[in-house]
Structure formats: structure tokens, C-alpha cells
Amino acid sequence: MSTHRLIRFTLNGVPSKAMVSSQDTLIDLLQNQFDLKGARESCSQGLCGCCTVYLNDKAISACLSLAWFADGAEIRTIEGLAQGETLDPVQQAFIDAGAFQCGFCTSGFIMMTKKLLEENPHPTEEEIRHYLVGNLCRCSAYPEIIDAVKALSRRAG
Amino acid sequence: MAMADLDIHEPGDLAEAFCLLRAPDGAARPMGGGTALMLMMKAQLFKPSALVSLAKVDPRFHGVELSADGASFSIGAMTTFAELEHHADLCARLPVIAQTMVTLANPRVRNVATIGGNLAHADPHLDLPPVWASLDAEVSVIGPQGERRFPVIELFAGYYETTLQPGELIMRLHAPVQQGWRRRYVKVTTRSAHDWPAIGIAIGLKMQGARCEDLRLILSAATDRPTRLVAAEAVVRGQAITDDLLAAAGKAAASEVHIETDSRGSSDYKAHLLSVHLKRALHDLCE
Numbered sequence: 123m124s125t126h127r128l129i130r131f132t133l134n135g136v137p138s139k140a141m142v143s144s145q146d147t148l149i150d151l152l153q154n155q156f157d158l159k160g161a162r163e164s165c166s167q168g169l170c171g172c173c174t175v176y177l178n179d180k181a182i183s184a185c186l187s188l189a190w191f192a193d194g195a196e197i198r199t200i201e202g203l204a205q206g207e208t209l210d211p212v213q214q215a216f217i218d219a220g221a222f223q224c225g226f227c228t229s230g231f232i233m234m235t236k237k238l239l240e241e242n243p244h245p246t247e248e249e250i251r252h253y254l255v256g257n258l259c260r261c262s263a264y265p266e267i268i269d270a271v272k273a274l275s276r277r278a279g
Numbered sequence: 280m281a282m283a284d285l286d287i288h289e290p291g292d293l294a295e296a297f298c299l300l301r302a303p304d305g306a307a308r309p310m311g312g313g314t315a316l317m318l319m320m321k322a323q324l325f326k327p328s329a330l331v332s333l334a335k336v337d338p339r340f341h342g343v344e345l346s347a348d349g350a351s352f353s354i355g356a357m358t359t360f361a362e363l364e365h366h367a368d369l370c371a372r373l374p375v376i377a378q379t380m381v382t383l384a385n386p387r388v389r390n391v392a393t394i395g396g397n398l399a400h401a402d403p404h405l406d407l408p409p410v411w412a413s414l415d416a417e418v419s420v421i422g423p424q425g426e427r428r429f430p431v432i433e434l435f436a437g438y439y440e441t442t443l444q445p446g447e448l449i450m451r452l453h454a455p456v457q458q459g460w461r462r463r464y465v466k467v468t469t470r471s472a473h474d475w476p477a478i479g480i481a482i483g484l485k486m487q488g489a490r491c492e493d494l495r496l497i498l499s500a501a502t503d504r505p506t507r508l509v510a511a512e513a514v515v516r517g518q519a520i521t522d523d524l525l526a527a528a529g530k531a532a533a534s535e536v537h538i539e540t541d542s543r544g545s546s547d548y549k550a551h552l553l554s555v556h557l558k559r560a561l562h563d564l565c566e
Contacts, residue, residue, distance in 0.1 A: 125284060144330075145282045147317075167318060168388050180361070180390040186317040187391070190287050191332070237386070255473050256385020 129193035134202025140189070148184035148192060149173050152199060160200035160229040171230035171257030175199050181237045200229035203236070212236045212274060219270035223261035231257050235271050243278040245271065282320045286329040296336045297423045297446050304328050309448055311357055311396025314388055333357060333395070337421075339450055340395070343369060354452045356395025360407075364389060373454060375462035375481075379410050382466045385473070395449040398434060401441045401504070404475045408435065409499035410464050412507065413481035416454040422447035432497070435504035460485050461564045465556050469543050476500040477543035478552050484564045489519050496557065501538045501549045510535040511557065520565045528561065529554030 125144040132138065133156060140155050152158040152175070161184050164172035168183040175184045176198040203210035209217070212232050222228040231254065238245060238253040245253065250271045259267065290296040300307050308327035310316055319325035333340055334357065341355040343366055352369055360383065363369055363376055370377040380389065383406045397407055398418065412432040419428045423446045431452065436442050443449070465480040479499035485492045494515055496508040511532035518524050533550040540546045 125286060144285050144287045166321060168314065168384070171385070171387070174387060181387050182391055183387045186314055186321075186388075188287070188313065188317070191289075191334075234386070252381065253386060256387060 127190065127193075129189065131192050131194065132196045134198055142189040142192075144188070144190055146189040148175060148177070148182075148187040148189050148197070151189040151192070152184065152197075158199050158201050161233075162226070162229075164226070165258070169256060169258065170227070171234060171254075172227050174230040174233040174257075176233070176237075181234060200233055203232070210236070211277070212239070212270075215270040215274045216267070219266045219273060220263075221266040221270040222259070222263050227257060227259045227261075231259065231267055235267075235274070238271065239274055239278065244275050247272070283323065283326040285320075285327055287332070288329060289332045289335055291335050293336050293421065293448075296331055296333065296448070299329065299331045300446050301423075302329060305445075307331055309333055309399070311393035311399070312359060312391040313396070314392045315396065315400045315402070333448065336448075337450070339421075340448075345369075345372075345456075349456060351453055351455045354394055354454065356393060356398075356449045356451060358394045360384075360389035360392050360394070360397075361386070363394065372456045373414070373462075375410060375414075375464055376407075379406050379464040379466075382406060382464070382473075394452055398431065398452070399441060399443070399449055401435055401437075401439050403435075403438060403502060403504050404479075404500045406464065406466060406476065406479055406499075409479050409481035409497040409505040411452065411454065412497045412505050413462065413464075413483045413495040414454050414457075415495070416452055418449055419451040419453065420447045421450045426450070428453070432505060432507060437503045457483075457485075463560055463564055465560045467552050467556055475543065477541075478549050478556070480553070480557055480560060481505075482557075482560055482564065484561065486520075486565065489565075491515050491518055491520055496532065498532070498536060498553065500543075501553060502536050503539065506536055508532045508535060508557075515561070520561070522562070525558040525561050526554075529558040532557050 128141050130139045149163045161173045161175050163185045164170045168186045173184040178195050212235050288299050306327050307329040310330045310332050340357040344353045364380040416431045418431050434441050461484045463482050466476045467478045468474040469477040478501040481497040483495040496512050497505050499505045511528045514528040514531045533554045538546045538549045
């Protein structure tokens with residue numbers, strides 16, 4: 123069996139294909155072949171959340187996922203959240219709350235927050251902290267991040 | 280952190296999987312969700328020549344079912360943690376599973392990691408294996424020689440080692456739903472809340488008035504495999520629960536097992552944690 127193969131998948135709604143090796147992670151695929159830099163490898167261990175993407179609508183750590191198995195899958199990245207020029211409400215809420223400094227972790231926090239609110243539109247602060255336990259912000263913008271999630275929750279009515 | 284070169288296979292039936300796993304170098308590895316494997320491969324601690332995905336080998340590796348009499352759950356090895364965490368019926372009947380899940384890694388890992396892969400990895404620091412053992416759960420494994428079923432606690436042989444024979448795959452987990460048992464998983468971390476545990480204690484307790492009718496105490500993370508605390512159980516079983524009795528149980532627990540020192544605590548410290556947390560958890564469960 124070859125250690126390379128052609129995979130076909132949907133990337134942010136667009137039918138796509140790529141030649142991948144058996145060692146490529148999803149992060150390698152997105153960064154090197156599609157120039158998508160929003161999800162980034164940081165801790166390489168699934169702990170920090172910087173590489174969060176959706177695979178078949180589920181949040182995963184792209185640094186721990188082999189691109190090989192993305193054949194037939196639907197992948198969504200932070201770059202696929204905005205509708206044209208209109209940011210996703212979660213993106214806008216992070217800007218409004220000033221929920222970042224350097225921004226390195228922000229795409230991961232936004233991707234996880236979106237999933238949190240899908241599953242639980244009115245989380246308590248404890249539930250917010252718990253759901254985001256696998257996302258690290260070294261600038262420590264945590265209070266503002268929690269503010270952003272709470273603001274979204276209030277708006278959800 | 281590049282990984283070594285490898286082949287990837289996605290066999291569509293068990294016969295093909297067994298054939299692929301019989302690679303001459305013995306370094307073909309079955310793969311569930313792959314979360315633990317990816318960590319080891321990226322660190323180049325483990326360099327399989329091939330990965331054999333179990334995603335499509337057999338429908339019996341999938342699905343969560345409650346038996347008609349409601350006495351036990353049967354869980355496919357490829358079931359993800361998130362599927363169990365959000366399984367309303369299982370969470371209602373075995374709330375200790377949901378309680379354990381929320382202490383375990385993060386939602387992304389739980390979306391991918393599988394029940395079978397978690398058992399096969401046999402890292403003694405994992406949270407679910409001691410809980411399954413405390414439930415008297417059993418595993419069904421299937422291999423080239425056929426199928427067998429045995430208590431999950433007999434699966435573990437030491438650090439990253441199982442009693443699985445070459446080619447054998449964990450297919451399903453069977454977890455009894457016992458009435459009247461109170462259950463808890465105590466995860467003691469010494470560095471940060473979501474760190475690996477310094478010790479884990481899975482407890483099942485059945486009371487009859489003020490007296491303990493039966494109990495299960497399984498220790499993890501402090502030993503090279505999930506270990507039943509037989510002596511501590513014997514101290515408590517059949518007795519009326521008092522503070523003195525629980526102190527004696529904690530002491531028995533700390534002296535009956537060989538506790539390993541690691542970066543999360545010395546052997547002595549972990550023994551102390553064990554005696555204190557065991558006593559405290561049993562006390563809380565009695566109330």
C-alpha cells in the first residue's frame with residue numbers, strides 16, 4: 123500500500139481534494155496546501171485548543187488528527203465562519219468584549235465557544251470554564267473571554 | 280515533531296484486519312480514535328509500521344445498547360467518549376460515567392477517543408478503566424481464534440500492557456446496571472485541575488441501613504494497572520460505617536499495594552492521598 127493518497131472532502135463548504143501522506147496531520151493539510159493559518163499547532167498534544175477545527179461538525183484537535191482519514195469528510199475552519207463581510211456572532215462578541223491580546227489562541231476559543239453555545243445556549247460560568255478547559259490563553263484574557271460567552275448567551279434570549 | 284513513515288489501512292471486515300495485523304515485524308497497530316496513539320507517534324515513542332483502523336471492521340464494534348431486562352449496557356469498542364457522555368439513558372442509569380467524563384481531557388478529545396482504544400492503551404493513569412472495573416464490567420474480545428469474554432480488570436497487565444493475545448481486538452464492553460449502588464470516581468490531581476491524576480479511586484458502595492453490604496474499591500494512577508483494593512474492601516464489607524472504620528480502610532488501602540513514584544507525587548505522598556481521599560469519599564457516599 124502506498125503511503126500517499128488522494129483524499130476528497132468539503133472544506134468550508136467547497137468541494138476539495140488533496141494528495142496527502144500517511145504522516146500528514148489535518149493541520150499540515152490546511153496550512154501547507156490550503157494556506158489556512160487560523161488553526162495552528164501550538165502544544166501538539168490536544169491540550170491548548172489552538173488547532174481546533176470541525177470535522178463532520180464536531181470540534182477536534184487538528185494536530186492529533188491524520189489527514190488520511192478526512193477522505194469524504196466535511197471540514198470547517200475559523201476562515202469558514204463569516205458570511206461574506208459579516209463576522210459570525212461569536213467572532214463579533216470576542217471583538218466587542220476585547221477577548222484577546224495577541225490573538226494566537228483566539229480562533230480556537232471562538233470555534234469551541236460556538237460549539238458550547240450550540241450544545242448549551244445558556245451555560246453557567248462554571249459550565250463555560252469547564253467546556254473551555256482545553257483552551258489556553260497565555261495572555262490570560264480569560265475574564266474577557268468569559269464575558270464574551272456570557273454576552274452571547276444573554277443575546278440568545 | 281514529525282512521525283515516522285507508516286502505512287494506513289481501513290479494512291472492511293475482520294478477516295482482512297486480522298491479516299493486516301499479522302505483519303511480519305509485529306509493528307502493525309490497531310487504531311480506534313487514535314488520540315493516544317498520535318501522541319506517542321508524534322513523540323516518536325512508538326513507531327508502528329502500519330495503522331489498522333477499526334472504524335469499518337464490523338458493526339459489532341459500534342453502538343450502545345441496553346439489554347431488554349435493563350440489567351446491563353453493551354457498548355461497542357468504537358463508541359466515542361462524547362457519545363457516552365451524551366447518551367441520556369446511560370447517564371441516567373450509570374451517572375458515574377458522566378461524572379467521570381467531565382473530569383477527562385476536553386471536549387475535542389472526547390469527540391474522538393474511543394472506549395475500546397482507551398482500554399487497549401492500558402495507561403494506568405486513565406480515568407475510565409478503574410470506573411469500568413468498579414462496575415464489574417466485562418469485555419468481549421475477538422481474534423483469529425474466536426471470541427472470549429472476561430472481567431475488564433483482567434485486561435490490564437502493567438504499564439501499556441494488556442492480556443490481549445496477538446491479533447485480538449476489544450469488540451464490546453458490558454457494564455451491569457446494579458440497583459442500589461452508590462458510585463463515585465475520585466480524581467486527585469496535584470498540578471492543575473485537568474492534569475493526569477496522581478491517584479484515581481473508583482468506588483462502588485451498597486449500603487443496608489448503616490451497614491455496608493458490599494463495595495468495590497479500584498485504585499489507578501498510583502499502580503502499574505487498575506488495582507482492586509481487596510484488603511480495604513474487607514475492612515469495610517459487612518460493617519457499620521464509623522470514622523474509625525474508614526480510617527482503618529484508608530490505612531489498609533495504603534499498605535496493600537505497591538505505589539509508584541512519578542512526577543505527580545512520591546510513593547509516600549500518594550499513599551497519604553489514598554488514605555485521606557478514600558476515607559473522605561466513603562464518608563460522603565454514606566450520607
